[in-house]
Amino acid sequence: MNNIIFFIENYIAGGSDMVAHDIIANINAKKIYLFVNKSNDTSNLLKDELPSNIEIIYYGLITTAELGSFSNSKKHIFTIYILLKVFNLLFLYPLIIFSIVYFYFKFKRLDAKYFISNNGGYPGGEYCRSATISAYFASLKCFHIIHSAASLPRFKLFIMLEYFIDMMIDKIATVICVSKHNANILKDNRNFKQEITVIYNGIKLNEQKKYNFSEKVKLLNVASLYSLKNQIFFVEVFNKLVHLGYTNLELHLVGKSIDEQYLLRLKNLLQQYNLENYIILHGFTNPSQYYNDCDIFLLSSKIEGFPIVTLEAMSIGMPIISTKAGGSIEQIIDGFNGFLVEQGDIDCFVEKIIFFLDNKDQIKFFGENGYNLFNKNFTIKQMINRYKSLILG
Known part of the structure; x- marks a missing residue:
């Protein structure tokens, strides 16, 4: 060429x-x-x-x-x-x-x-x-x-x-x-x-992960911390989950902050709702270990192109729960390799997380579907x- x-x-x-x-x-x-x-x-x-x-x-x-x-x-x-x-x-x-x-x-x-x-x-x-x-x-x-x-x-x-x-x-x-x-x-x-x-x-294709579920289910979001990625949405979701009695879970937020005011607001809300032990901020670091250690990938974005982070999750066999944002609706087949949720619908997002918490075997099943879908379309x-x-x- x-x-x-x-x-x-x-x-x-x-x-x-x-x-x-x-x-x-x-x-x-x-x-x-x-x-x-x-x-x-x-x-x-x-x-x-x-x-x-x-x-x-x-x-x-x-x-x-x-x-x-x-x-x-x-x-x-x-x-x-x-x-x-x-x-x-x-x-x-x-x-x-x-x-x-x-x-x-x-x-x-x-x-x-x-x-x-x-x-x-x-x-x-x-x-x-x-x-x-x-x-x-x-x-x-x-x-x-x-x-x-x-x-x-x-x-x-x-x-x-x-x-x-x-x-x-x-x-x-x-x-x-x-x-x-x-x-x-x-x-x-x-x-x-x-x-x-x-x-x-x-x-690139990655090796499909092997699930060994512990008592605590680990969820993951990889994204820069600012309003369009909408991580504050997860605070409301987890506040409801904890009040419903689902406490054996944690969410890992991996990504650099590009808006200090947004980060401060996020930290204040975590403190206000006593969620510091449930939602953990890791800052900007290589996310590879978190993909391997966590069970379910979450996306809360308001706007997306064709998100790479969801492809990374699919490439190792993680199920995804995502807001309907940009190309995520072309990566995720609702009810097959994950779930799609309308923007701002806290109750529906909570419902989809609970589905996996109550049916851990479905985490692996949905993840395998995503892995096969990735190999077919997104290498x-x-x-x-x-x-x-x-x-x-």
């Missing part, structure tokens, strides 16, 4: 970075120029040594996320905070125009045929979009991967600008979504007319073959 420019701009190192790592490490191009924002958290992207054909190129443009963080740090000075927010809005589109020119000259110097943008959430990283436009002007064949999709902005002027950018991406790039759910959102809420290609994320080999077929086709 000819040389590829692979472009990344993520604000939070997560599943999309892990997918990017696996694509560039396995796609077997002659040369891959990996463009990474120098302010990115690359802990997932560069978790393992990359093949020698990959050259990392760091770019240093300030992002709107960084500007937003700076604005939020001034909330205690209301006037300055409002002025900074207005400045950020006015600065956004001139920054996009500047970055199109900036990346055009960067790409034009490289010997590449293909361009792949790995967009964690559309519109998401503005530079993922502007770099795609730059790549088109540099005569590269463009692909734009979208891990999750958002609605249009509230202001009418911005809607017009966003529709124009959507139209350009739609015309110049093959758009790839990682779930049918997000492809539908993109078609419904944004200005995309093409038939969007869906390629499910895939990960890294299947994902890479689909990308190769699309790019070369």
